[in-house]
Amino acid sequence: MKKLFYTFLLFPFTVFGACMDFYDHQMTTLQGESFNFCEHQDKPIIFVNTASKCGFTSQFEGLEALYSKHKNNLLIVGFPSNDFNQELSTDKEIQDFCKLTYAVEFPMMSKSSVIGKKANPIYQELYARTKEAPMWNFYKYVVSPGAKKIDVLPSTVSPESKEFKKLVDPYLKN
Numbered sequence: 001m002k003k004l005f006y007t008f009l010l011f012p013f014t015v016f017g018a019c020m021d022f023y024d025h026q027m028t029t030l031q032g033e034s035f036n037f038c039e040h041q042d043k044p045i046i047f048v049n050t051a052s053k054c055g056f057t058s059q060f061e062g063l064e065a066l067y068s069k070h071k072n073n074l075l076i077v078g079f080p081s082n083d084f085n086q087e088l089s090t091d092k093e094i095q096d097f098c099k100l101t102y103a104v105e106f107p108m109m110s111k112s113s114v115i116g117k118k119a120n121p122i123y124q125e126l127y128a129r130t131k132e133a134p135m136w137n138f139y140k141y142v143v144s145p146g147a148k149k150i151d152v153l154p155s156t157v158s159p160e161s162k163e164f165k166k167l168v169d170p171y172l173k174n
Contacts, residue, residue, distance in 0.1 A: 022147040044171040051086035056138035060102035062159030
């Protein structure tokens, strides 16, 4: 009886610590390291598909500034993709470009597809929930803690814009 009591007493804590389906994906960074999204499900996450040779590439600056200032309560994750034929060939080239040109410190995943049937698991989840796939590089998905809400911002909305700040700032006031 005592064992049964402790099982029910601890059950909510076990469930609370479980990884939600949306986050239950292991990805690999540009450096070849495993990245666990479950560790970040309690904070807002901005997912952005990137390309090194795109006209919107300068958005790395605004994204990195935001990440640098709020990295304890906000995660920004870049997903390099050649879906629009503007990405460098290898993860090493992408990593060097991001570091040397824009001093990017936020996590960047290994190059992958973000659209269609070959999209990586995160972008498959984003599409399943929003019914909106990236139409170009630097599409941004702002995911609330626990993935209760997902907002989509097109490439033309920069991290410095009023539209972007209006959407993201409420998450940063905590």
